[in-house]
Amino acid sequence: MKKPNLILTFIFVYQGIVFSQFNTPDPLPSWNEGKTKSAITEFVTSVTDKSSPVYIKPYDRIATFDNDGTLWCEQPTIQVVYTIMRVKEMYPDHPEWKNERIFQALMENDKEYIEEDYASGGKGLMQVLEAVNTGMTEEAFHNEVLNFFKTAEHPKYKVSYTKVYYVPMLELINYLKDNEFKVFICSGGGLDFMRAVSNEIYGIPTQNVIGSFAKAEYEITNGSSEILKLPELILINDKTGKPVGIDYFIGRKPVFSAGNVRTGGDIAMNTYCQSNKLPSIQLMVNHDDPVRESEYGEKGNESLDAAAKNNWNVVSIKNDWKKVFEFE
């Protein structure tokens, strides 16, 4: 009677191993093992464990992600590429732009003048954004953006801009969703611009996108019922605008937030998240991988300083990510 028992034991143990491997696959396979990955998985594991002292109810599991440079590549910034393309397309129909220095600068790729305008408050660039993003119906704008994503190609990677998302971040979004987090994009970019592709790229529906937005108006013309985009900005969802956007659109503080180093745009969002009375975690993506992605910092180093001071997790693209892009 010994032999069959041994065989059975072996079978059970073997099945157990197979089953347990099958049951708990690595939720973040594109992340290298290390401090950052552990911090994320330990946070998620503990706050979703009902017996844990840091347990968070599913209702309160709100996560907010910056988009440019956090979820997808921002070299170049995709909405800037779109804007320049649209100015060139629209130029023949706008003879009045001939007398506007900023439009000329864009047509001639006069980087010096554009930088100058940006540095002195960006009055000209705002005029450009108005021309390209407003004075049309929501639907017309939506179709323009979809058309851009169908045709345009990233200058370095030679793929559609819908493919320049970071694989580890998409895994993280799905990992959070699987653990009953509500995942939001909270970006300085235009609300309607990102909404056109957020579900296709990230599986994040339009209602979970927060961004900069302008006043809109409802109009019924010839029986059609449309939203018209007006040239009056309501929110610049960047820097201290991000907690405001989160307040308008979500109405509660997140427990998970992720931004990136470049302009200090995500410091306020992470600070706001960390001020949650519930346990929380903050990430700050650092672009330190000139080979696979890009290498750039921040003039005043504010984002990394804030991360160090507040114990936010700095995500090193070079060291923390096994894979950056799907097309690698």
Add this chain to the structure above:
Amino acid sequence: MKKPNLILTFIFVYQGIVFSQFNTPDPLPSWNEGKTKSAITEFVTSVTDKSSPVYIKPYDRIATFDNDGTLWCEQPTIQVVYTIMRVKEMYPDHPEWKNERIFQALMENDKEYIEEDYASGGKGLMQVLEAVNTGMTEEAFHNEVLNFFKTAEHPKYKVSYTKVYYVPMLELINYLKDNEFKVFICSGGGLDFMRAVSNEIYGIPTQNVIGSFAKAEYEITNGSSEILKLPELILINDKTGKPVGIDYFIGRKPVFSAGNVRTGGDIAMNTYCQSNKLPSIQLMVNHDDPVRESEYGEKGNESLDAAAKNNWNVVSIKNDWKKVFEFE
């Protein structure tokens, strides 16, 4: 061999009946059988059936509900009760209100003056709303509202205002959720006011509430990280403001919308919903039950006229609802 087969057949049939009854309970038990209930269940059944020509993907199943008079009783309007209570509480600390006619009118219940102000544009009332709703942190306001709901009592029903929701509408919300609809409140009332209790009453989280809202500002004081509510209105989410609110917060047209007769506040929302290229359904609640709830119409009859013209489903509280309130 005949007998056992007959018995088996009987058992299977009996189990089948029990099973099918168990499996398909009436999702709307507080709705009387009839045209309205059938229209709702037929819509939901057909658009969620993959083999149906009117099938709608879960992603596009967006439903928007007005709140006052659609989801809960608006006699009296609860936020007005709150506002008057707060004016009375705050009055001793605001000697400057002694010189303001509108505050005096509220203190003395001078209905004639209040009506007059409302009819002539509501300049005074806006000043009151500003005083009660802005110039404080989000958190302070939230706590004030929670306190109101804990202590105040409905004058007629003698229950907390959290109990004056309509049971049939709560069933409808849950029925839609069970069928993978995303359910939103889209009300003329204040965004932050409703958010304080939307999850407790309806199981609708703060991020699924759309309402009138004012500008906010992010401030860090003494290490605390807060949202400050400013006296500058961004959106009055009523009438043609509702499609705009839906555009800001959701970014897509709903396929299901429900409003009520009183001021014509939901005509634009239903029109916007009906302009969806996908199949859609619209409800218009009519307050015709003076015994169990209230009886009131609309001066110009615009909502019922629009319903008749556009084939919206008029919900008669008297005839369509078996039960109105939980506490009946």
